[in-house]
Amino acid sequence: MSTTKRNGGASFLRSLLNAWSWLFLILILAFFEIYAQTQTGSTFLFRVYNLQSISVAASQILLLALGLTLVIVAGHIDLSIAFSTGFAAVAMALVVRAAGDDPGLAMVLLALIVGLLAAGIVGVVNGWLVAHLDVPSFIGTLGTYGIARGAALIVAGGATVSIRSDTVRSFGNGEIWLFPIPVVIAAVLAIGCHYLLAHTRFGAHTYALGANRASVERAGVDVKRHLMLLFIISALTAGIGGLIYTGRFSAGAANAGEPILLYAVAAVFIGGASLTGGQGTISGTVIGAFIIAVIQFGLVFSGLPPYWQFVAVGLVIIVAVLVDQSKHRVTGDRS
Amino acid sequence: MTALLEVKNLKKRFGGNEAVKDVNFEVNAGECVVLAGDNGAGKSTVIKMISGVYTPTAGTVHLNGELLTGKSPEAVRNAGIETIYQDLALADNLDPGLNLYLGREISRRVMGLPFLDRKKMREDAARVMKSLGITVPDPAAPVREMSGGQRQAIALARAIHWQAGLVIMDEPTAALGVPEQREVMALIERMKQQGVGIILISHNLPDIFAAADRIVVLARGVVAGVRRPDETNDEEVVRMMMGATL
Ligand SMILES: Nc1ncnc2c1ncn2[C@@H]1O[C@H](COP(=O)(O)OP(=O)(O)OP(=O)(O)O)[C@@H](O)[C@H]1O
């Protein structure tokens, strides 16, 4: 958490291990660049289209991973985000479609709000299960994963809800000076979540909650309320991912978030979080999301069968855990 | 002058089991009272009634003349009694500053937005710890990297910083090595010098004699005897601890 100067012999090794994800990202970027230069005589890194594609892929992962980071730091997990995304995407698409072809801006705004509310409901249910009924979050959110998935498929009639709206399409595909709108939205949310986690009392309580629930409880923090808020934030950021999905593809799909769930969880752990809670950062998660996005895009770019991305991401997750363990060994933590 | 803490005729019944029958004692400011007694004598039950975790079946607890009986643990803490449990309840991944301020963190505003003032909280923690004779090598390091004695000091620093008049410690040295036990005994001495009253629960005779101004021996839920360390010895204390059970 802290980046202040440390003393002690292991400090160099420790900062190296803390920075491994940065180094790894640079390494794979260099790898694909060299590959492009030598094999095809082109460039990987220095083409706006490639950078935009990578950033959009990273944004998709991030929108599920940002809120999830907070939940994981607090020592919990949220599996339902995959379908909070889908639920929001479908709800938004249905409202736009109900408004007829090319609805006005007001209708589109209403659709965005309805989409967010749909995701918010999932968050409230998660928070209520975990905070008030003491259901373990893995089980509770696995339950709401199923419920949100079913609900999204039911309201969508089992199909993709396609829409016709220039406003919505430009929301998902527009650019602000070379920056795709999804990337801008993800960046703003990432900064917001970083502020929340690293600089506010809420963030400090989240870390403390992940390390030792009794510490915050005895300090008089309302832990139930805190958990409730965490799950709502997680569902809302995932829901925004769903809104962007509907914008990009002019269609809402119930399973919009499903293929990204594994990547989102992976990004958080690659970024230095631990399953037992108490550690992890937003900047780490951002790097994690970019590592995965570069692998995804790079493998397609170099013409390998896209299935290799699953293997590659799986390997990176395992490396991340091994690095985390050796970090504890270097520092001699008792945890 | 009234005592800092006054415990009168405390009684606690769990179903048919009368765990505490009739306990009376006082603690003055700057004084360390040791609650000694065999397993099951009722020591933990007595301090839980003081800290508000249990409601006594009968009897009263007064702090500075004010009735505490029936108040919530939260209210008792705000009234100035800090209880340090064996597990310490620290957030191991945070620095001493945040642990000191947990739940009452301070922020400074940057462009209207509150940002945690980590620097100020670290400085305060280092200062309070120093008053307890502990130098924190790296105030930004998480407290899990500290020794058992230093961690105990953080829990005590919290009590001092928030101006607790009375600190209750349930077997603070039980899980510690010998040097760290010494550290904790030195901490207790410094707390006393700062005018804080202390209730210490201990099984360990050398600790009892080193720290106590008065030894209150419990046996089977009643006070078997009260002694100053200089008017008694190991044998008598052990005899009183066993006495009522024979
Ligand atoms: N919550 C409870 N419900 C029922 N009985 C209890 C409860 N808490 C304590 N007791 C009983 O009260 C008696 C005193 O227990 P207490 O924990 O106060 O002893 P102690 O002096 O702290 O012992 P130790 O040295 O082992 O910690 C014991 O017989 C115990 O079984």
Ligand SMILES: [Mg+2]
């Ligand atoms: Mg006990």
